[in-house]
Amino acid sequence: MRPPVAPNNKQIDGFSRLTKAERRQWLLENFLPAAQAGVLPAFDAANVGWQGVLDKFSENTVANFPLPFGVAPNFVVNGRTYAVPMVIEESSVVAAASAAAKYWMTRGGFRAEVLASEKLGQLHFRWSGRPERRASLLSGLCTRVSAQTDHLTARMEERGGGVRGLTWKHLPEVAPDCYQLLVRFGTADSMGANFINTILEAYGRALESWAAECPELADDERDLEVIMAILSNHTPNCVVRAWVSCPIEQMNIPGSGVDAADFARRFQYAVEIARQDPYRAVTHNKGIMNGVDAVVLATGNDFRAIEAATHAFAAQDGQYRGLSRCRVVDGHFHFELTLPLAIGTVGGLTRLHPMASVALDLLGQPTAEELMCVMAAAGLAQNFAALRSLVTTGIQRGHMKMHLQNILSSLAATEAERRAAEAFFAGQTVSHFGVRSFLEGLRG
Incomplete structure (x- = not known):
């Protein structure tokens, strides 16, 4: 039975309890034009079986949102060759990474x-x-909280992870x-969010109980209230460095x-401009x-967490800076990137996710540290490709070709029109107006 809706028909209680078909119908009745009726189920x-898995990743799902799954071949990282999976909609990114690789x-x-x-995880109280x-x-506090979580950390410790240390901080x-307990964790090949949060809540x-029972505490020291327990996405102690290097005479750009x-x-x-100018650095x-x-x-993996950590890392000295560095010394070019x-x-x-499983298979089922290395190499490759264009032919030549x-x-455009347009705009500036005018000319 459909839940009651407000009189204006634009508000609803219990949307999550509707079936997917009912959610779609409600959106069509209240927000979407009729022309969109077939778009949501089309994806x-x-x-x-896969659709059932996808529907459970989030709440209130009404459709899937496909993105291109591309591959950048020829990535040699630490002597091993990879075909790197990339999911992104922006024109030229996969092509640029492939070219740099x-x-x-x-x-x-x-x-x-x-x-x-x-x-890192934090317990605030x-x-x-x-x-x-x-x-x-x-x-004594460390001994007590550790004893309370031994059964929760045992499996992670078998895999080489666990609690690495604890700091008690005052936040006046x-x-x-x-106060805060700042806890350091090793999480082996897992990202570890659920493990960290479980341990912190147990802490x-x-x-x-320590505040209530510890014999070393005076009566006026027993008032303790836990405010929140949560991992930190600031990860300055989970860092990877990637680099490329060669003699300058090999740096020819045909x-x-x-x-x-x-x-x-x-x-x-x-x-260096990006290191010093925040506007360029962003x-x-x-x-x-x-x-x-x-x-x-x-x-x-969680790109929102990665983004937040990366930008905090870029501003760690008080000014937002470019993450990569370059030096040219004694006829040798060295370009590197360090990021969390x-x-x-x-x-x-x-x-x-079935496609995430495919991606990991493509990479040879890497450990977390191996995957960190591949990701950092992909970031460095993309940065190299962009800067190579910027300081030579300009960014728009390659970007607009893809655009x-x-x-x-x-x-x-039909396939014949695409071929004609590609030939016409080879070596020319691409604009929406120019392409439209060209097609109008073809179509008479």
């Missing part, structure tokens, strides 16, 4: 290393005790009685009109994340 998965394939490939792999008492009480800038219960030495000089100059880092996020999405990547290859969507296909699609 249902042909495999009914092929370029560096003959120049030693990408190198990458994981510098640290700890994740009010406590009536004196701040200077923390040091003497911390050891919030309130005089505000909260242990903390409350067709650019710029010699190798001049290209290296201009490239280094562009990277765009510079967005280009890096074009490559990173595409692999994050393809493998079923808290990702997993087990658990969550990495196993539930031509989107314009032709929006104008319902």
